[in-house]
Amino acid sequence: MFASLQDNLRTALKSLRGKGKLTDANMRDGLRMVEEAMIEADVAYPVVQDFMARVSEEAMGQKVLKSLNPDQQLVGVVHEQLIQLLGPVDPSLHLEKDVTVLMMCGLQGAGKTTTCGKLARLIGTEGKKALLVAADLQRPAAVQQLHVVGESVGAKVYSEENASDPIAVCQNAVKFARENGINVVILDTAGRLAIDEELMEQLKTIDRKIGPDQCFLVVDGMTGQDAVNSAKAFNDALELDGVIMTKLDGDARGGALLSVKHVTGVPIKFIGISEHMDGLEPFYADRMAGRILGMGDVLSMVEMAQREFDQDEAMKAQKALEAGSFTLDDFKRQLEQIMRPGLMKKMLGMMPGFGDMANMLQNTDHEKDMRRLRGIIDSMTREERRTPKVITPTRRQRIAAGSGTSPQEVNELLKQFDAMSSMMKGASPSELIGKMQRGDLVDPTGKMKKNKVGTGKRLSTKERLAQKKVRDKALRKRKKR
C-alpha cells in the first residue's frame, strides 16, 4: 500500500540524473511526492507545508552530486530535515528529587495506563521505587487495570475505594509516597478529549495542586491529522515536558509524532512497541525519520534480530569469519538461524509496506527448503564441507544423488555460500538480516527471488555507501548542535 518514497522519487527524478542543480522547476514532481508521502504518513497538513518549505529551501541550488542520484539526494535532505525536527533527544526521566512526580495525560485509549506500568518497570530496573496512582475514575475498571499492571511489574499501586475526586487521590498519593520512601510517583489520569473543557480544567487543577515534575503526553501511533489539535490543547493546558508515542509495533508510519513535536516543541521520550510491560524503547530520531518516510525501521529490526539470534552461534560464526575458516557447516547453522519458522515473517511484519511479503513468506515452505539445503550439505564429506573448492563435477553428481537433488541445486548452494561468505566477512548475523532485507543477498532458499514481489528498496552497495554518507553528515550536524 505504501510504496517507499524513495521508489517513487527514483522514477520522478530520473530525468535529473547528471543535470547539475536541483531547482524549483526540476524538483516540482519530487517535492509533490514528498508532500504526499508526508500526508500518507499522517503528518498534519500545516506541518507538512512548513516542512516542505524547509526541504525545498535546503535542497534548492544543491548540486546534484556525482556520486548520488537526485532521488537519493532529495531523500537525504528530507531525512536530514526530519531528524532535525524530531530531535533533540532526551530519554532521561530526570528523577533527581527525593520524590519525583510524573503525570501522564492523553486521549482515551492512547495507552496511558499501559505506559505507566512500563515506566514503573523501567524505574524499578534502575533500583528506584515507583508508585502508580489510580487517578482515572472515569473508565470502568480502570483502577483494577492499574492494579493488575502494577502487580505485574512489582510496583505499588495507590487507589482509594469509592473515590470520586482524582485531585484528592493524587494529593493523598504524593503524601503516601513521602511517608513510605517511594522515589517516583506516576499519576495515571483519565483519558479526555482536548475540547472537553471541564475535564481539561480538572487536569489543570491537578497540575496546579500537585505540581508534577514532569508531564508526559501519551499519543497513539496511529493518530492522524487531529494530532496537532489535541497536542496543542494539552500543551496549552499543562506545559508538557515530553511525549511518548505508543503502538508503534504495527505498521503505522507514526507521522503524527512530527505534528506533536511541531506544536509542542518538547522532546519525544519513548516509544511503545508492545502491549507487554517491556515494550518501551528510548526514542531515536533517525529511526523514526526512516519509518515516516516508509523506509522501514531497519535498525529496530536489526536489534530484534540480535535478540532473536542465538548469540553463542552468532559469536562462533563471527569468529570463523574473521579467521577465514567459515565452512559449509557454519553456513548450515546460520541458515537454520535465519530461516527459523516465523522469524523472518515477524521481522518483515515490522516493516511498513512489507506486510504482503510477510504473508507471502507464510505460504512458502521454508521447512522443505531447509530440509533440501541441509540434505545437500549433509551429503558432503567432511573435507568438502570444510573446503568446498575440492568439489569437482563428479563429486557434485554424488552429492546430488545422495541428497535427492540435482547437480544444479548443489551448484546453486555453493554459489550462495561463496557469495555469503564474502558478503559476511565482518558482518554479524543481524547485519546479515539487514543485508537480506535490502536485497543485497539472494535468499538462500531461492524463494524470495523467484516470487519477485515488489518489496520496495533495493540498494546497491554503492547506493548504500552514498546513503550512509548522507546519514553520517546528518549525524555530525546533529552532534554539533
Added chain:
Amino acid sequence: MGLFNPFKKSEEQPAPPAEEQPSGFFSRLKQGLVKTSRVLNTDIRDLFKQEGRLVDDEFLTELYAILVRTDMGVGPAGKIRDQVKTDFRGRVVHLSEVLTTVKTELVALMQQPETPIQFAESGPTVVMVVGVNGSGKTTSIAKLASYLKSQGKSVVLGAGDTFRAAAVEQLSIWADRLGVDIVKAEQGSDPASVAFKAVDFALQNNKDVVILDTAGRLQTQTNLMNELDKIRRVAGKKIEAAPHEVLLVLDATAGQNGISQAKGFSEAAQCTGIILTKLDGTAKGGVVVPIRQTFNLPVKYIGVGETPEDFALFNAEQFGDALFADAF
C-alpha cells in the same frame, strides 16, 4: 468502487425506518459533529471572504488542505480538488456551490442501504467485535447492547478479551449497569472457548443477540489475527451462519493506518461493517472515505462519547448534512 463524480446522481435511498433510529438521532449526531463541521465550514468560509472567489491555484490548494485535514488521504482529497478544478476553474464561485459539490461527492461515496445488524432468521444472532488496541471495542459493545436492548432484544455479552488487564471486569461493569447477561472466563484463558460458551448460553437461554468482545490487536500480528479466525470458526460450530456480523471498531482519530486496519481485519475476520468511534472530538474520521472506496466496507454505527447513549446509526446523507450543517 469508482472515481469521484460529483454530478452522478446518487441512487435514491429509501428513508430509514423511523423506529430504527435511536432517540434524537439527528441532534446527537449533529452535536457530535458540530465541532468537526465548525472547523470545516469556518475554513471553507475563509476561502470566501468576499462574496465570491476566483477558483485558482491558491484556492484549490486551500481547499485541498481542508480536505486533507479530514484524514481522507491524498487520493480522495486530490480527486475532489481536481473535480472542483474541472468544474469551476477560472470562475468566481459562491460558497454554497463548492460545498454542495464536496458534500455530494462524499455522500454519494458513503451512501449505502440502511444496514444495521443483519439478524439471524431464527435463533441467536452472533455479533463479533474486533479492532486495534484502545479503539473503543468494549465501550461500543456496551452501546450496542443498550441500543438493542431498547429495541426489545435480549442480549448476552461474551468477555472474549482475556488478555488485557481488567478487560473482563470492564465489560462486567457494563453488563451490570445495562442489566444484560455476560459469559466470562479468567484472564489468560482461550478467547475461542469464551465465544463458544457465550453462543451456547444464548442457545440454552433463548437470547436474541450474542456480542463477542475480543482483545485489541494490531493487524500486523499474524498469530493474533489468526486467533480471530479461530473464534469465528468456534462460533460457527454451534450456529452455522455465525458470526452474522463482524464489526470493526475504528477510532475516528486514526489516520491513514485505518486503511491498513480495514484491510487486515477484513481479511482475517471478514468484517461486515465499521463502528466509527470518538467522533465527539475534533477528529473527523475521514479515513472511512478511502476505506469505503477500497474495501466497500460500510460504516454502520458511530460513537460520540463514553456513555451507552452516545451511539447512533450511521447515515451518509445525515453525516454529510451534519458536516456542513452550518453552511446552508
